[in-house]
Amino acid sequence: xxxxxxxxxxxxxxxxxxxxxxxxxxxxxxxxxxxxxxxxxxxxxxxxxxxxxxxxxxxxxxxxxxxxxxxxxxxxxxxxxxxxxxxxxxxxxxxxxxxxxxxxxxxxxxxxxxxxxxxxxxxxxxxxxxxxxx
Amino acid sequence: xxxxxxxxxxxxxxxxxxxxxxxxxxxxxxxxxxxxxxxxxxxxxxxxxxxxxxxxxxxxxxxxxxxxxxxxxxxxxxxxxxxxxxxxxxxxxxxxxxxxxxxxxxxxxxxxxxxxxxxxxxxxxxxxxxxxxxxxxxxxxxxxxxxxxxxxxxxxxxxxxxxxxxxxxxxxxxxxxxxxxxxxxxxxxxxxxxxxxxxxxxxxxxxxxxxxxxxxxxxxxxxxxxxxxxxxxxxxxxxxxxxxxxxxxxxxxxxxxxxxxxxxxxxxxxxxxxxxxxxxxxxxxxxxxxxxxxxxxxxxxxxxxxxxxxxxxxxxxxxxxxxxxxxxxxxxxxxxxxxxxxxxxxxxxxxxxxxx
Amino acid sequence: xxxxxxxxxxxxxxxxxxxxxxxxxxxxxxxxxxxxxxxxxxxxxxxxxxxxxxxxxxxxxxxxxxxxxxxxxxxxxxxxxxxxxxxxxxxxxxxxxxxxxxxxxxxxxxxxxxxxxxxxxxxxxxxxxxxxxxxxxxxxxxxxxxxxxxxxxxxxxxxxxxxxxxxxxxxxxxxxxxxxxxxxxxxxxxxxxxxxxxxxxxxxxxxxxxxxxxxxx
Ligand code: SF4
Ligand code: SF4
Numbered sequence: 080x081x082x083x084x085x086x087x088x089x090x091x092x093x094x095x096x097x098x099x100x101x102x103x104x105x106x107x108x109x110x111x112x113x114x115x116x117x118x119x120x121x122x123x124x125x126x127x128x129x130x131x132x133x134x135x136x137x138x139x140x141x142x143x144x145x146x147x148x149x150x151x152x153x154x155x156x157x158x159x160x161x162x163x164x165x166x167x168x169x170x171x172x173x174x175x176x177x178x179x180x181x182x183x184x185x186x187x188x189x190x191x192x193x194x195x196x197x198x199x200x201x202x203x204x205x206x207x208x209x210x211x212x213x
Numbered sequence: 214x215x216x217x218x219x220x221x222x223x224x225x226x227x228x229x230x231x232x233x234x235x236x237x238x239x240x241x242x243x244x245x246x247x248x249x250x251x252x253x254x255x256x257x258x259x260x261x262x263x264x265x266x267x268x269x270x271x272x273x274x275x276x277x278x279x280x281x282x283x284x285x286x287x288x289x290x291x292x293x294x295x296x297x298x299x300x301x302x303x304x305x306x307x308x309x310x311x312x313x314x315x316x317x318x319x320x321x322x323x324x325x326x327x328x329x330x331x332x333x334x335x336x337x338x339x340x341x342x343x344x345x346x347x348x349x350x351x352x353x354x355x356x357x358x359x360x361x362x363x364x365x366x367x368x369x370x371x372x373x374x375x376x377x378x379x380x381x382x383x384x385x386x387x388x389x390x391x392x393x394x395x396x397x398x399x400x401x402x403x404x405x406x407x408x409x410x411x412x413x414x415x416x417x418x419x420x421x422x423x424x425x426x427x428x429x430x431x432x433x434x435x436x437x438x439x440x441x442x443x444x445x446x447x448x449x450x451x452x453x454x455x456x457x458x459x460x461x462x463x464x465x466x467x468x469x470x471x472x473x474x475x476x477x478x479x480x481x482x483x484x485x486x487x488x489x490x491x492x493x494x495x496x497x498x499x500x501x502x503x504x505x506x507x508x509x510x511x512x513x514x515x516x517x518x519x520x521x522x523x524x525x526x527x528x529x530x531x532x533x534x535x536x537x538x539x540x541x542x543x544x545x546x547x548x549x550x551x552x553x554x555x556x557x558x559x560x561x562x563x564x565x566x567x568x569x
Numbered sequence: 570x571x572x573x574x575x576x577x578x579x580x581x582x583x584x585x586x587x588x589x590x591x592x593x594x595x596x597x598x599x600x601x602x603x604x605x606x607x608x609x610x611x612x613x614x615x616x617x618x619x620x621x622x623x624x625x626x627x628x629x630x631x632x633x634x635x636x637x638x639x640x641x642x643x644x645x646x647x648x649x650x651x652x653x654x655x656x657x658x659x660x661x662x663x664x665x666x667x668x669x670x671x672x673x674x675x676x677x678x679x680x681x682x683x684x685x686x687x688x689x690x691x692x693x694x695x696x697x698x699x700x701x702x703x704x705x706x707x708x709x710x711x712x713x714x715x716x717x718x719x720x721x722x723x724x725x726x727x728x729x730x731x732x733x734x735x736x737x738x739x740x741x742x743x744x745x746x747x748x749x750x751x752x753x754x755x756x757x758x759x760x761x762x763x764x765x766x767x768x769x770x771x772x773x774x775x776x777x778x779x780x781x782x783x784x785x786x
Binding site: 442444445454455456458474475481482512513516517518522523524525526527528529530531532534535538539541542543545546547549550551553554 | 570571573574577578579581582585586587589590591592593594595596597598599600601602659660661662664665667668669671676677678679680682734739740743
């Protein structure tokens, strides 16, 4: 966390980015229900006013699922109060945000175990069993 | 990272899981301003990416660009990318200097002939080669020599891209940009004074990932970052549309976060990514803290008049000259009226003479 | 030097010098024109009232022909009004005037200004088409009329495009907008646009001379 985070940003003004974003999310949810692909929105690509990111977070709220993963630094995965809308925050090992995405999907793919990792794990398990039986 | 390894192998030997790698890829895609749908493509390309050799030359500059880049705290994605390139020569950062450094440069050039990436910050003085030299070699000679075997050149910062502050009127050193000298290599201009660090690494990441030059605008800047103006993406834009402007830096409008056009904001004519990517790990950007954009990513930004002069105001306005013009007009008017009178009197006389 | 720098710098400088020199030249020249001494006995003493009266009556619809020229009247008034609102009360324009004059005044909301600019532009285009097609107007129009109208259309058109960011990069649109105004500045003193400086003095003069002759202006 950098020292800048400790300066409270006082945003007195509205810029009107939150509502259009919510509309975009609504359309993405409708597409998802119709069997189309999910949608990922990169928060870095949005022209946000000071404090607006927080307002988006508040507007989305917290849902039932909260997952943390630890790969090249912590990542938090939150299902928002709207099922199917996930807030994913990637941080580096210093805790700095390196990417922030809103994913509209049934299940964020980053949570799935990857074949490469499964293979590595399988080898490790095999080795362990071999050692144990030896 | 060993030179014969590709990035995927390297990360695995570092104990980075596939999941970690995918996270790295989505951060990198975001860094390159690619849509999130491109992550799979990035992952595929990055896994087999080779480590390119980079030579970094610093000419007439203030080191602000290098500072901008290295001040991003390690280890970020950016620094991972830096691990993934081999920075063989960076005059400002390396320990060696003089002959030793020059040897490193030559070794890297020979070993990677035709393949290395040349990064330049700073402008090149043509006024007198002695204005700026490294190890006794003039900037001009060093640039020409090093560019010969480069795959591409990245001009980092407005000085290298367009001449920048050294070129500002009256340009005492005869400073020029990289593209004024190198004409036979692809050049990517990453302008800004300094450029956003994420933009520098984003361009490096693009080269590392795809081995190609990103799409460029008419000034040689990657359109992913320089495709839109600050004004296009400014969160104060709704106030601009409504004509709600701050008149001073501390009036009611300024407090309400209204548009800074009247205070000289150059956002409408400045192409850069500040409004979305922002500075200091995405904390803010000048307009976010109540100051207009200076237009630092544009050619000649130092010479477009005061930073606080609105874009719609003229750069010229001399009351004396206009009074002079009025006086000249009056003189012309008097002159032509006198001439007209003379003609008229003459005609009257003639007609009176005729009728008598 | 970029196109915008040129438009804001040297082009502005020279067009303004030509504008000011030209206007003063023509006004002074007209004022100093001698008229022959009127030897007749004045019907009555004419003065300020007659002059101002003429300005007023000539600016109001002429009753005899009103029906036939109503279109010109309405469009003429609307166009001038819309032009003044657009030129004088758009925020960025006021900044331009302030940089020249050193003082400023409050702006109108952009919505109003944009509306009046669109009205002014539409009227002018309609009048131009009418001028080119109307049998009588066609006959009495010369190159000066067309040049003057087109030079008024261009700044309005380019201004709206620049404001809305349509058709090009903002810096290019703004530069073209400025250059179109500068073209107008240069043409202004030498063509019919000079009426903006001449109309009222001419009406005043006519009023006083009519008064002397005992004619109601
Ligand atoms: S503050 Fe600057 S960039 Fe933002 S809307 Fe106003 S003029 Fe445009
Ligand atoms: S906001 Fe403008 S002046 Fe500031 S860094 Fe970005 S482009 Fe440069």
